[in-house]
Amino acid sequence: MAAIVGIVALMAIPAGSAFAATPGFGMLFYEGEIVRTVVPPSEIKKGLDDFYAVTNSTNGQLGIAAVAPGDRGYHGGHWIVNEVTFNVEPYLLDSEQAVLDAEDKGDVSIDRNVSAFLCPIQPVRGN
Numbered sequence: 001m002a003a004i005v006g007i008v009a010l011m012a013i014p015a016g017s018a019f020a021a022t023p024g025f026g027m028l029f030y031e032g033e034i035v036r037t038v039v040p041p042s043e044i045k046k047g048l049d050d051f052y053a054v055t056n057s058t059n060g061q062l063g064i065a066a067v068a069p070g071d072r073g074y075h076g077g078h079w080i081v082n083e084v085t086f087n088v089e090p091y092l093l094d095s096e097q098a099v100l101d102a103e104d105k106g107d108v109s110i111d112r113n114v115s116a117f118l119c120p121i122q123p124v125r126g127n
Helices: 002-010 096-105
Strands: 024-030 033-039 049-054 078-086 108-118
Touching: 049 096, 049 108, 078 096, 096 108
Parallel strands: 049 078
Antiparallel strands: 024 033, 078 108
């Protein structure tokens, strides 16, 4: 549960817990844009799509989704949490590609498949 609460905080969702009686709402990055999210009051055991949570971020950093509605393979927000930690002075990461590029340069380390949570993304660009 602590991992879920940490992810919720990283996503700037005003709910105190992902398991609250009512859904929480927030924002995250997807391909360089900010998209809306909903965190329902439910726990999942296994994620299906990559989500990146930056542990030592810079101002304005949000969680980062690898896929969104309309993408092949989007599973409704069943996320695998990958924790991203900067090895250099943090800078804004706003897409999965930016995270992977930063890893290739050695700027970040990624701890993969740390936990899972449910957080559907609202439709993107009319999808």
